[in-house]
Amino acid sequence: MTLQEIARRAKVSVATVSRTINHMPGVSPSVSRRIQRVIEEVGYYPNTHARALVSGRSRILGLLVSEIPDPFSPETVQTFEDLGVEHNYQILLSSIGHHPGRLEMAARRMIELRVDGVAILTFAREDPLIDVFTRRNVPAVVVDIESPGPLIKTVRTDYRHGIRLAVQHLAALGHVRIAFISGPADLRTAMARKVAFQECMKEIGLEISPKLLIEGDHTAEAGMRAVSTLTASPERPSAVVCSNDMTAIGVIREAFELGLDIPGDLSVIGFDDIAFAQFTTPPLTTVRMPQIEIAKLAFGALLDSVEPQRKGTSREVYTTKTDLVLRRSTAIARDRIIETTIV
Numbered sequence: 001m002t003l004q005e006i007a008r009r010a011k012v013s014v015a016t017v018s019r020t021i022n023h024m025p026g027v028s029p030s031v032s033r034r035i036q037r038v039i040e041e042v043g044y045y046p047n048t049h050a051r052a053l054v055s056g057r058s059r060i061l062g063l064l065v066s067e068i069p070d071p072f073s074p075e076t077v078q079t080f081e082d083l084g085v086e087h088n089y090q091i092l093l094s095s096i097g098h099h100p101g102r103l104e105m106a107a108r109r110m111i112e113l114r115v116d117g118v119a120i121l122t123f124a125r126e127d128p129l130i131d132v133f134t135r136r137n138v139p140a141v142v143v144d145i146e147s148p149g150p151l152i153k154t155v156r157t158d159y160r161h162g163i164r165l166a167v168q169h170l171a172a173l174g175h176v177r178i179a180f181i182s183g184p185a186d187l188r189t190a191m192a193r194k195v196a197f198q199e200c201m202k203e204i205g206l207e208i209s210p211k212l213l214i215e216g217d218h219t220a221e222a223g224m225r226a227v228s229t230l231t232a233s234p235e236r237p238s239a240v241v242c243s244n245d246m247t248a249i250g251v252i253r254e255a256f257e258l259g260l261d262i263p264g265d266l267s268v269i270g271f272d273d274i275a276f277a278q279f280t281t282p283p284l285t286t287v288r289m290p291q292i293e294i295a296k297l298a299f300g301a302l303l304d305s306v307e308p309q310r311k312g313t314s315r316e317v318y319t320t321k322t323d324l325v326l327r328r329s330t331a332i333a334r335d336r337i338i339e340t341t342i343v
Helices: 003-010 014-021 029-042 048-055 073-086 100-112 126-135 159-172 188-203 220-231 245-257 275-279 291-306 334-342
Strands: 060-065 090-095 117-121 140-143 152-158 178-182 213-215 239-242 267-272 285-288 317-321 323-325
Touching (some): 014 029, 060 291, 159 178, 159 267, 178 220, 213 220, 239 245
Parallel strands (some): 117 140, 239 267
């Protein structure tokens, strides 16, 4: 089935059929509906590669995430897919994991398929990807890049707001010795969370012992190791803030093995608010990282780049905020309870 045959059946020109298929202006609604009926009747599927060569647009957007099994990814991917359907774009999804070779392969695949733009939501290792896409004039959206270039837009996350609420919440419960389990030191977003914690502790006049700052790697296993170290310390904390929820889940798991009560012996706060967080025992208090909002902002930023007729194309930075979600993994510090009882 060819465009010529569709045009003959719909009693219009080939150019009108082409404009309809490519969602271009200049075709009346009634004619467009007639052409669409013919297309559905004959089961015609346009050659997207040929159409991209003619129009310069593939209507494909790339989405790069760290790992598909990452608990943070599903809502982001689903939201991006839904928005793609809504705006008539295909979404080309790739995960890069921890393998440098996969990063290069994913970038090459997207360039070969002529993506109109790409969202790099890996929260790490963006620099090589940014270089690859900008050298080929492919617009990109990234997370928390300080100096976006002409083809780069960034979704900036206000980590400080949510972490400040977490620290103030623990301080209000009487916690003074508050530990922090960070992510990898080479991960920019993890270090931003650690710095925010240190600054917020300083704001309210609480000291931070170096022994209560533990470097992890954002895995549950790291949380398990960290809680064993912290509970063996002479400066044993009464509360811990974790750089992500998987670390906090590991803390809760190891606390159970050590016979510690959460939150009686140790209050725990995570970061991200992944779907599993509400199903831990006890349910995890955490700083919510708005996955859906980040995906919406990233998609909108790409549309601003690839569709010049949209408003807001001059924006380079899109900002989202974190908030504290209170559940049952935090409680009044045991020292505060004793003081209250004595008084």
